[in-house]
Amino acid sequence: MDKKLSQIDFKDFEKRKRAAFVNSLSGFKSANLIGTISEKGQSNLSIVSSVFHLGADPALLGFIIRPDISPRHTLDNIRQTGFCTLNHVNEKIWKKAHQTSARYPEEVSEFDACQLSEIYVDDFKAPFVAESNLRLALKFIREVSIKENGTHMLIMEIEHAYLDQQFISESGFVDIEGLGSVAVSGLDSYHKTSRLGRLSYAKTDRSPSVLSEK
């Protein structure tokens, strides 16, 4: 059965090539825009591909911030205010979303520079992206320092979720493909998806069956 795959010695790759390669290895990644505002009122928007599910009760997610690569503004603002928004990147805004990773100076809002619409909802202390079809209001819980490489993992609690209810099934599943959300691979590749199927909860005495519920 072995396809005799090659062992790739990436440790000798030149720095940029190594970054592109290693960033590809974990599999498909989420594509999200993190919206924040400083205490002085300067908004910031930053694309991140490291958001992951941490738990459902309490509703927690985590993401990684690299102070040396991504602008520190997102991290600074979350530390200052204790809040941020998370907005799914979709097929209509993926290029604008990617552009937020350019190194704009602190006094420039990526909302303006990348032509994405900044909105404030229900007095929440961070800006949402109007063009996103799934938006979350997140509260800062804690940060964990990853001493191995100087990055920070932020643990955030989901306070509110905003989306069109027709994309939520009876069982709670959200059709993020229907919402147009995209996936990322590597540093710069964006993908739309096409569902293979949903599978029943796995039991030891039977094979999984494809769910009919959308």
Place this chain on the structure above:
Amino acid sequence: MDKKLSQIDFKDFEKRKRAAFVNSLSGFKSANLIGTISEKGQSNLSIVSSVFHLGADPALLGFIIRPDISPRHTLDNIRQTGFCTLNHVNEKIWKKAHQTSARYPEEVSEFDACQLSEIYVDDFKAPFVAESNLRLALKFIREVSIKENGTHMLIMEIEHAYLDQQFISESGFVDIEGLGSVAVSGLDSYHKTSRLGRLSYAKTDRSPSVLSEK
């Protein structure tokens, strides 16, 4: 521009519905099979959707283990041996991969129960999945307790990567779509992907362009 999305009060959802809902919110997830073996020689295979990129140099990735939901065997084996493998789930094995989440007793190997082929390469102390087109040999670095919900984040270093070299571009990008890797949404939905495009490194003075390199 606001589409007047509804605020969803998921905190009142029944437990299973809440889990399905919150698991959908972080966006698309990677689909990986973690292979381990106990000191006594009992192999184990477990699907995880929480693997995320942590850094390229050193080459690190992380994932979350929930001892109360997923069998502890994966966590126990990694603590015992210090190693595991990570194998991308692809379009040919997604149903078998899902089936590894059933609660098999400790003495049953999910490789056998789910009909996936267990192989050992280069004396590495954990089993790989022969049917996977991208396989990593991982070394345990450290675990971080997430006290908010009793889960564990494992920090792992990538020692070796195995894949067909024709899917690695000049720049280091790996075409995981070409390798057949799939994405997950929610608890049980599997997706193949279709590339929108790769974008150039974002600069403040220009819009991103679509890269011609595949």
